Amino acid sequence: MSQRPVLPYVLGIAGLIPFVGLAVYATVLNTPSAAIAGTLLLAYGAVILSFLGGSRWGAEIHRRPDVPSPAILCLAMLPSLTGWAAMIVAVVATAAPAYWLLVLAFVMQMLWDMTAIRNGTFPRWYMPLRIGLTVIVAASLIAAATF
Numbered sequence: 001m002s003q004r005p006v007l008p009y010v011l012g013i014a015g016l017i018p019f020v021g022l023a024v025y026a027t028v029l030n031t032p033s034a035a036i037a038g039t040l041l042l043a044y045g046a047v048i049l050s051f052l053g054g055s056r057w058g059a060e061i062h063r064r065p066d067v068p069s070p071a072i073l074c075l076a077m078l079p080s081l082t083g084w085a086a087m088i089v090a091v092v093a094t095a096a097p098a099y100w101l102l103v104l105a106f107v108m109q110m111l112w113d114m115t116a117i118r119n120g121t122f123p124r125w126y127m128p129l130r131i132g133l134t135v136i137v138a139a140s141l142i143a144a145a146t147f
Contacts, residue, residue, distance in 0.1 A: 012129050012132075018041070019045070019136065019137050019141075020136065022041035023143045025037035041144055045102040046087055049109065052109050053076045053078065057072075057073060079109055082101065083105070099142070103138045107134065
């Protein structure tokens with residue numbers, strides 16, 4: 001097994017601060033600005049989903065620079081579109097289904113990334129990082145959806 005580089009873990013954990021902080025603010029503190037915190041949580045989730053989709057796009061271009069898989073490139077667009085759809089749902093309807101849509105998207109992205117780890121597209125050390133980050137992200141979104 002390859003050695004785990006420290007920086008991706010540090011940055012990944014730091015990236016959880018807005019998820020956890022905004023979820024706590026939106027649920028536990030119960031202030032008038034809690035709805036704003038919830039909207040910011042949704043927006044941050046949409047941005048991070050776009051980042052994850054972009055990493056898959058980049059990995060595919062690196063893996064097959066001359067003929068990247070059209071299917072992979074199209075699938076890599078789904079996280080961005082899903083994040084955008086979640087924001088639309090939150091604005092047009094209500095935030096609760098938007099949170100659940102993001103939870104589903106993060107879990108699906110993690111499962112897709114796990115296949116990339118197993119087939120060697122991503123390094124093995126990425127698996128525990130992806131699982132841990134996704135669990136905390138999903139818990140933060142679920143908390144915001146249910147409180």
